Amino acid sequence: MAAERNYYTIDPEGKLQCVKCGVKLIKGKAKFMYLDNGFPVELPVCPVCGFVYVPEELALGKVLSVEKALEDK
Amino acid sequence: MAQIQERGSTHVYKVNKISKEEMENMVTRCVYEEAPFCNAACPLKLDTRAMLKAAAAGDFKKALQLYEKAATFPLIVSAGCEAPCEQKCRLCECGEGLAIREVEAAVARFGQAQRLGGIFRTKKKKTVAVLGSGLFALFLAGELEKKAYPITVFCEQPDLENFLRCGTEFLDQEAFGLELKRLKGKDISFVFSCSITADFLAEKRVAFDVLCISEAVFARLLPSAAFVPELQYCEEEKLVTGSSAGVMDAAFQAKKAALTVDRLAQNLDPRNMRGQEDPFESRLYTDLSAAKELARIPAQTGGYTKEEAVKEAGRCIQCHCDECMKSCAYLKHYKKYPGLLSREIFNNTQIIMGDHQLNKPMNACTLCGQCTAVCPNGFDMAHVCATARRNMVSTDKMPLAPHEFALMDMIFSNGDAFLARPQPGVEKCKYVFFPGCQAVAVAPETVKAAYLDLCERLEGGVALMLGCCGAICDWAGRYEMQAGTREFLLQEFSKLGDPVIIAGCPTCKKELAESVGGEIIGIWDVLEEIGLPEDAHGLDRPAALHDACGARGDAPTQEAIRDLARKLGVTLVETEYSGDRAPCCGYGGLTAYANPEVAAEITQKALERSDAPFLSYCMACRDRFARQGRESRHILELVYGTDAGAPPDISEKRYNRLNLKKELLSELWHEETAEMKLDYTLEYTDEARQLMDGRMILTDDVIAVLNYFRETGEAILDDETGLMIARKRVGNATFWVKFTQPEPDHYLVHRAYSHRMNVVRRDG
Known part of the structure; x- marks a missing residue:
């Protein structure tokens, strides 16, 4: 089987915790969806409730540039 | 509040056509690309404006290169040219028109002759012969050599000097010497002392791919044959020909004949794809307020000195139209004149698959109409951009963001x-x-x-x-x-x-x-x-x-x-x-x-x-x-x-x-509006307010996030900064708020950001 491709990976390194569940966020599987396109990524995720965290640098950096590229398709 | 539906997909493979006529109708109003008046009047299509610019800068080498591009034998042409360009010079309207011919003569005298490629120049495969002598034969040989055809001239004269002398009797000794040197430098084969008869012609027909012939020889050997003057071509006899009556006529006919040879050599119809050959009226607009030096520099008997030529060329106001570019910061930003930018924007709407790179310029025009007011032809960039935007909306290709x-x-x-x-x-x-x-x-x-x-x-x-x-x-x-x-x-x-x-x-x-x-x-x-x-x-x-x-x-x-x-x-x-x-x-x-x-x-x-x-x-x-x-x-x-x-x-x-x-409902119509009061205290740091304004995030968006947090308790805590981070999807964007909570019902917002992509968890 071909190796799974992730467009972006962030490891929370135990510095983030879910307020609701009281547990540390872990590196988990997530997906960005925009205009009928999907991108598998690995982001900090709560192992209990599934909260996916998108850091500010990612939102205003890579995510924004991909949004703009897709918008002009 | 109502939402606006985001476009469903990037995979839309349809366009709504903008007809070519509709596009041309709008685009051709822009005269930026129009030829300057002097250039439009010149049968040889000399880029006079660029030549004068180079001469004004004292760069006679470049000026001569430009001159030679139009006139293969510049000294002969400048001596015999009737200078139709001078009558069309816009300076005539406010003073004395530019002495273009005198500047050309000086450029031809002082400039350094151009050497084309030398021995490494690749020749074309098809061979061409020119039969006869005179100005037409000379100019045509020059034009064809420029086009890299292997060319042979068959003439009755015994040597090169006599061949060149034919029709150039008006040249003084110095000019003749320079042109002879130029001719010798050209890659043209000569066969002298030929007796050009009907048999000779028949023989050459077989030996060469294209045959050209001077008018005198044509009239002598084929008195009843006729040729099409627009093409300089006799289809019946398959011969390219032209007259040597005057310098400009010969040079112009040689240009047309060379194009015919080019088409024939490629087995193409000489009637097609000829472009603009005759002189024409330019539609260019020129702001004459730039004209300062209105009197001609008088020429001495021997023509201008170098300094005089530089000075006279410097009087040229370099006719061009940039009225809109001067006034509009949008056009200035994209560094494109409206004719070109519009064409690109229209093309942008017609892309079926791929990147719409002109979306940004299309959406950056203020649609204010200033260009239409300042343009001498009323070019309407606003109409172009508004039409393009509606077109893209109609095919669901317009980004909402x-x-x-x-x-x-x-x-x-x-x-x-x-x-x-x-x-x-x-x-x-x-x-x-x-x-x-x-x-x-x-x-x-x-x-x-x-x-x-x-x-x-x-x-x-x-x-x-x-x-x-x-x-x-x-x-x-x-x-x-x-x-x-x-x-x-x-x-x-x-x-x-x-x-x-x-x-x-x-x-x-x-x-x-x-x-x-x-x-x-x-x-x-x-x-x-x-x-x-x-x-x-x-x-x-x-x-x-x-x-x-x-x-x-x-x-x-x-x-x-x-x-x-x-x-x-x-x-x-x-x-x-x-x-x-x-x-x-x-x-x-x-x-x-x-x-x-x-x-x-x-x-x-x-x-x-x-x-x-x-x-x-x-x-x-x-x-x-x-x-x-x-x-x-x-x-x-x-x-x-x-x-x-x-x-x-x-x-x-x-x-x-x-x-x-x-306020007005209460004071004038005595209607009280229920106040939307938050049941908690919400404050912002100055940095947060600034960020939100720049990032187009409203306090309403922040409130939506915090309400959701209060409802669900969903948030994360960043151990490094001590900030809580909550989020909520509102309409087509997800908003994130970083805050602290000094007291249970008191929030202080430190930062806020958003993204349009939706993020979900995935399994496996």
Whole structure:
């Protein structure tokens, strides 16, 4: 089987915790969806409730540039 | 609040055609690419403008290269040229036309002859022969050598000197010597002392791919044959020919003949793809104010010296049209003249699959119409961009992101913040005051004062309508929303009994006139009629008047504003671009939303016109200028003695609209609005407020996030910063808020950001 491709990976390194569940966020599987396109990524995720965290640098950096590229398709 | 549907997919493989005729009709108005007048008049199509520029810079080598491109034997051509270019020189209209021929002669004398490729130059495979002598044969051989054909000249003369002498008897010894040297340097084979007979011709027909022949030989050997002068070609005999009657005729015919040879050598019809060969009338526009030196430098008997030629060439004003580029910061930003930019923008709409790289420029035009006013041919960039935007919307290829904030703002103006009421105590009003969404957002106190004044001083009752005229969706190209807005406004005006509309903003006046129709006047017209309020007074220092793009082409409005300013006692400073030629403030066309960088450049350019405070009559202009740190006042602020103060941020603009509605409903119509009170304390750091304004995040968005957090408890804690982070998807974006919680019901917002992509968890 071909190796799974992730467009972006962030490891929370135990510095983030879910307020609701009281547990540390872990590196988990997530997906960005925009205009009928999907991108598998690995982001900090709560192992209990599934909260996916998108850091500010990612939102205003890579995510924004991909949004703009897709918008002009 | 209603949402706007995001486009479903990037996989839309359809386009709505813009016909070539429709496109050409718009694009060809731009004369930037038109040939200068001298160049258009020249049968040889010499790039006179570039040659004169090089000569003026003292670069005679480059000047000669350009001259040789058009004239293979420059000294012969300059000696025999009748200089039709000189008559067409625009300097003739304000002084003495340029002595182009004299400059050319000097360029030919002082310039360094060009060497083409030398032995490494690749020759074409097809062979060409020229039979005969004279100017035509000489020029044609030169033209064909330039096109890299292996060429052989068969002539009756015994040597090269005699061949060159034929038809060039007017040349002095020095010029003859130089041209002989030039001819020797060319890669042309010569066969001298030939007896050109019918048999000789027949023999060469077989030996060469294309055969050319001087007119004299043609007439002698084939007296009954005729040739097509436009092609210099006798189809019957398959011969290329031309006359040597005059220098220019011979040179022009040699050019046409060389093109025919080129087509024949490729087995193509010589009639096709010939381009513009004859001299023509140029449509170029030239601003003659650049002309300074109006008298010719007199030429001595031997022609110009180098210095004189440089000086005369320096008189050339380098005819070109950049009227729009001089005035429009948008065109300047993209460094493309409108003809080219429009073509690219149209092509952008016709892309079936792939990147629409011109989306940004297409959405950065303010649609203000300044280019149309300053262009000698009325080029309409606004029409091009507006057409392109609507076209892209129609195929669902238009991104929503650049315009969504503005469109949502419009929905807010005509939804939560909308108000339509007759004047208290008047059942059917004669008038309705429509101040415009920006006026209410930026200067609610001024709007209130204006409305109360109108109610007091106008007979017949004045209703009030707080809302958006629809310009926002018009600018965004969202024609379906525009039709909906029109329908909504028609109904609302109808409920009020279709009164005369008093617009507070020139753009509203224009937009409403086009959409809902009926009688529409400006508040400035009313004030002209009823006079200013008693205590109205102007500024104690001169102010520059900024004309609104909504009033372009509306001379009565422009004049009424000037008259009001005079009556207010304002000393107006004249600026270079005013009236119909005024630039946009940067708000128009939604540029401020779609492309803040270009919008800032446009605002800066508008402000550069004067150091004085700016006086405007559109609240969006007032706001843009104030945001750029310039003292900026709306004329109604002076009329009513109000001061809107520092420009509000995006959330304050919404608050101002809601608040004025609430205030007026309570004070005038005695209707109380339920107050939306938060059951917790919410504060922002200065940094958060600043970030939110720049990132187009409203306090309402932050409240939505915090409400969701309070409801679900979903948030994360960043151990490093100690900040809590919560999020909520609102409409087409996810908003994130970083905050601290000093007390259980007290939140302090530190940062906020958003993204449009939706993020979900995935399994496996």
